[in-house]
Structures are given as structure tokens and as C-alpha cells.
Amino acid sequence: MHATDTALILGAGLLGRLLGVSLVRLGWRVHLVEQASGPHTAGGAARVAAAMLAPLAESAVTEPSVVAMGRDALPRWRQLCADLPRPVFFQQNGTLILWHRQDAREASRLAALLQATARQVPGLPSPQALDEAQLSAHEPALAGRFAQGLYLPQEGQLDGRQLLDALLEELHQRAVPLHWNQPTTLAEALAWQRDHPGAWVLDCRGLGAQADWPPGALRGVRGEVVRLHAPDVTLQRPTRLLHPRYPIYIAPKENHHFVIGATEIEADDRSPASVRSTLELLSASYAVHPGFAEARILELNTECRPTLPDNLPAVRQVAPRVLQINGLYRHGYMIAPAVHDAVLEYLQHGTHTLAQRWGLRWERAGVEAPETLHL
Ligand SMILES: Cc1cc2nc3c(=O)[nH]c(=O)nc-3n(C[C@H](O)[C@H](O)[C@H](O)COP(=O)(O)OP(=O)(O)OC[C@H]3O[C@@H](n4cnc5c(N)ncnc54)[C@H](O)[C@@H]3O)c2cc1C
Incomplete structure (x- = not known):
């Protein structure tokens, strides 16, 4: 040696x-x-972290270089997880993006942006527009709750x-x-x-x-997340809800555990989650699925993302x-x-x-x- x-x-x-x-x-x-x-x-x-692996969804807020790293990391994660001595929940079921009717303009803008990225970064699958029936087929638990959605195939997540x-x-x-x-x-x-x-x-x-x-x-960029146990909710993949003030994601892990996140606040502040952030995260998740009403709050966490x-x-x-x-x-x-x-x-x-x-x-x-x- x-x-x-x-x-x-x-x-x-x-x-x-x-x-x-x-x-x-x-x-x-x-x-x-x-x-x-x-x-x-x-x-x-x-x-x-929620540990979502969503290069196309994230292309709305980052550069093509990060998107390309994310694209190439997905198959690497499958291999890295398989080689570890304990099972690690890893899923590549895509990302679902939803919005309420009043946010339709923001949804069209995002859809156009993601289409452009999918053309620009080779190897990224194109986003697919879903009507109500297709949305119900993809995510039966949300049947009848949203009129349309956007599906980003092959995106992933793991249990961090x-x-x-x-x-x-x-x-x-x-x-x-x-x-x-x-x-x-x-x-x-x-x-x-x-x-x-x-x-x-x-x-x-x-x-x-x-x-x-x-x-x-x-610098640190503050993020607050809630961990829930929601036995009444079954989602097949991470779901993002567009919203002008508090966009959220719901990342379903094994055994009806969910990570709901995340705020993004320009502050190097790890103090406990605020009432406002917690209310916003929880009410947005309840708006996606009423089964979250009876969920149990397991953890409320705050951390800062290391950022240049x-x-x-x-x-x-x-x-x-x-x-x-x-x-x-x-x-x-x-x-x-x-x-x-x-x-x-x-x-x-x-x-x-x-x-x-x-x-x-x-x-x-x-x-x-x-x-x-x-x-
Ligand atoms: C709320 C939130 C949600 C997120 N969601 C996602 C997501 O869905 N998808 C995604 O890709 N990323 C997500 N991230 C980002 C991701 O968690 C970070 O980018 C990643 O953890 C950074 O990895 P790292 O190894 O650089 O640092 P860290 O994972 O922070 O690890 C740093 C380690 O260094 C240790 N350390 C610190 N100081 C010292 C010292 N002086 N001496 C010795 N040890 C020290 C710390 O204790 C820690 O164990 C999220 C982050 C947050 C906060």
C-alpha cells in the first residue's frame, strides 16, 4: 500500500x-x-433531505450542467444501492407535477421550459401532459382531484x-x-x-x-420539511404542487411514510421550523390528498443546504x-x-x-x- x-x-x-x-x-x-x-x-x-432524483423537474431552477449530472447519476444510483450490504429504497417511477386551476399559467410556462430542456439535454425523456383520465391511471389515489398534470418519466428518489x-x-x-x-x-x-x-x-x-x-x-439556504406517517395515502411517486407562494413536494417513502417539503429561505438559520412554514407545508399536502388529515407528524426538521x-x-x-x-x-x-x-x-x-x-x-x-x- x-x-x-x-x-x-x-x-x-x-x-x-x-x-x-x-x-x-x-x-x-x-x-x-x-x-x-x-x-x-x-x-x-x-x-x-427528501432525496428526490429529479433532473428534469429541477431544470426549472438550475443549469444544464447540474441537469446532465443528475441524468447520468440515476443509473449509477441503482448500481450503488444494489452493491450495499443493506436494502435501500430506490425508485424510478417518474415525477408528477400538479396545479390548481388558478395556477394554469404558471403550469404552461413550466411545461414549455421543461420541453425546451428535454430537447437541449440529450437523453432526458420529454415531459408528458396528462388529462384527468390519464392522471387517474398514473396515480389512482388522486382520481377526480385534479383536472390535469405533467408527468416526467424516469425520474427517481431514494430513502436517504x-x-x-x-x-x-x-x-x-x-x-x-x-x-x-x-x-x-x-x-x-x-x-x-x-x-x-x-x-x-x-x-x-x-x-x-x-x-x-x-x-x-x-452560505446556507434554509429548508424545512415535515415527515408524516399517512396510512390512508398511497402515492406511487414524488408529487409536486405548483403554487405561487409555496410550491411543495410530497415524496412517498416505504410503509406510508412521506417527506413533505421544502421551504427555501435565504438564511443561514437552523432554528426550528416556523408556524407559517409548517402550516403551508401541511395545508398544501392536505390539498393534494385529504387522507393527510389523519396523518401523524413524525418529525419537523430544519437544515441548511450548502450553497456557493x-x-x-x-x-x-x-x-x-x-x-x-x-x-x-x-x-x-x-x-x-x-x-x-x-x-x-x-x-x-x-x-x-x-x-x-x-x-x-x-x-x-x-x-x-x-x-x-x-x-
Ligand atoms: C430540506 C432539504 C431538502 C433536500 N432535498 C433534496 C432532494 O430532494 N434531492 C437532492 O438531491 N438533494 C436534496 N437536498 C440537498 C442535499 O441534502 C445536500 O446537497 C447534501 O446533503 C450535501 O451533501 P454533503 O455531503 O456535501 O454535506 P452533508 O450531507 O451536509 O454532510 C456534511 C457532514 O459533515 C459533517 N461536518 C460538518 N462540519 C464538520 C467538521 N468541522 N468536522 C467534521 N465533520 C463535520 C456534518 O455533521 C455532516 O455529517 C436537500 C437538503 C435540504 C436541507
Whole structure:
């Protein structure tokens, strides 16, 4: 084993765990440090997210590069989940978009936008307009409730928490040292690297890396979500409700569990969910299906999405063999396999073919190393 086959990963969230598992499978020696005290509090944004994999639906709010990463990540997720030691709920049943009659203009605008994206990004299936009968056939639980809808074939979702748990189990099985309760700075990681010449440092701390980016570069975008148990509701796929003030999605997980989300507020604020947001999320879900009236509220969560100024992801090389991978914003699950593949390509071959293909930004910067980190 070469020292170059050793990596210290900061942050056991989505990217940290995914990269950790892949590297250890390749025979690398991996160390993971995580600020949370244990598996049930770790995971940052990843533990709260709805984990929808919806590149066409998201094209309304992001760039073609992110859409292309999301498109290519879908088959990768199927494969990544299948290889894990525990089952992970993964579904590719498409996305349904609904609206009330008064929002029909917004729906036509969105349909035109998505048609244009489907033409522009090769390999994306076109959105399909559904009339009332087709809508009922696709989603019987909504029969008679909406006059029309838009169906985006092949879009997906997974159970983010099951994924995080399965990745953790594989790390345990492969005896990867995972140091809980170890909030770590980039300077400490560089000091560790100095004691382990040739080793790599991968900074996957999401918003926890804020102080190690230029001032103001990495910000949090607040999102509130509700987790419900609704035995009276069965939906086949994530459903989005267009609304001028509070667009929402309903992501059905296994056993009639639902993630209803999400607000998007320009604030670095993880305080508990507000009354207003909670009312809006719950009343919009009730408007989609009255069976949510008797649902039980399991959790109300708030987290911030790690976001760079242009809302796009980036890899930043701050020293030799030191990468900061961040800015996954509201698309972390959707694009993680693509970002992961581009980083692995660089670690193994020193090349950027995939990053260039997807337009994943790769920057260079410089940082100094002071004290030592003892693991
Ligand atoms: C409400 C909400 C809904 C979302 N829905 C979706 C969705 O449907 N689809 C989608 O694709 N994406 C979604 N996202 C986005 C997605 O969750 C994020 O983009 C993704 O989790 C970012 O991954 P990451 O690995 O960079 O960071 P994270 O997943 O946040 O992980 C960072 C980890 O680093 C740890 N850490 C922080 N500081 C330190 C430190 N100093 N030392 C050691 N460890 C540290 C944290 O505890 C955490 O475990 C959503 C996000 C939110 C908030």
C-alpha cells in the first residue's frame, strides 16, 4: 500500500460516506472524521433531505450542467444501492407535477421550459401532459382531484436515511476508522497530511466547511420539511404542487411514510421550523390528498443546504492532494454519484475528463497548515 492510497475524509455526510466506501473498496486506507456524536445525529443536510432524483423537474431552477449530472447519476444510483450490504429504497417511477386551476399559467410556462430542456439535454425523456383520465391511471389515489398534470418519466428518489445507514454499515464491515465527535478544521487536516506524506484530504463537511472558504462564499439556504406517517395515502411517486407562494413536494417513502417539503429561505438559520412554514407545508399536502388529515407528524426538521454564490457545485484544490468538495445545494442526492465519479477519476488518474464533460467546476486556491490532528 502506498501513502497515496490513504485518505482522510472530513464529514460523514452524503459525499463523505459515499467516497469513503468507494475508496475502501478500491483498497485504500480511509479515515473519516465527523463532528456529530454518533450515527443518528450525523449527516447534516443529507439526514433531512427528501432525496428526490429529479433532473428534469429541477431544470426549472438550475443549469444544464447540474441537469446532465443528475441524468447520468440515476443509473449509477441503482448500481450503488444494489452493491450495499443493506436494502435501500430506490425508485424510478417518474415525477408528477400538479396545479390548481388558478395556477394554469404558471403550469404552461413550466411545461414549455421543461420541453425546451428535454430537447437541449440529450437523453432526458420529454415531459408528458396528462388529462384527468390519464392522471387517474398514473396515480389512482388522486382520481377526480385534479383536472390535469405533467408527468416526467424516469425520474427517481431514494430513502436517504436508509442509504446513509447502509453506507455506514459497509464502512463498519470494512473496519474503516470513523471518529465521531471530532469537529475538524482544514488546517488540522493539513497538519495530519504533513504527518502522512502522500495522503489525500477530502473535505466533505458541507456547510461545516464555511470558515475554510473565502468569506461569504459558502452560505446556507434554509429548508424545512415535515415527515408524516399517512396510512390512508398511497402515492406511487414524488408529487409536486405548483403554487405561487409555496410550491411543495410530497415524496412517498416505504410503509406510508412521506417527506413533505421544502421551504427555501435565504438564511443561514437552523432554528426550528416556523408556524407559517409548517402550516403551508401541511395545508398544501392536505390539498393534494385529504387522507393527510389523519396523518401523524413524525418529525419537523430544519437544515441548511450548502450553497456557493452561483448555486452550483465545485471542487476546490487548496493544496497538493487536498480537495474541498462542496456547494451541492438542493441537488446533493441528485448529483452525488457524478461528483463522486469525477473525484475518483482525479484521485486515481489525475485527470478531469468527467468533470469537464459535466461542466463541474474545479478551482485552485492556497491554504496553510498549522497544528497537529491526533487520530
Ligand atoms: C430540506 C432539504 C431538502 C433536500 N432535498 C433534496 C432532494 O430532494 N434531492 C437532492 O438531491 N438533494 C436534496 N437536498 C440537498 C442535499 O441534502 C445536500 O446537497 C447534501 O446533503 C450535501 O451533501 P454533503 O455531503 O456535501 O454535506 P452533508 O450531507 O451536509 O454532510 C456534511 C457532514 O459533515 C459533517 N461536518 C460538518 N462540519 C464538520 C467538521 N468541522 N468536522 C467534521 N465533520 C463535520 C456534518 O455533521 C455532516 O455529517 C436537500 C437538503 C435540504 C436541507
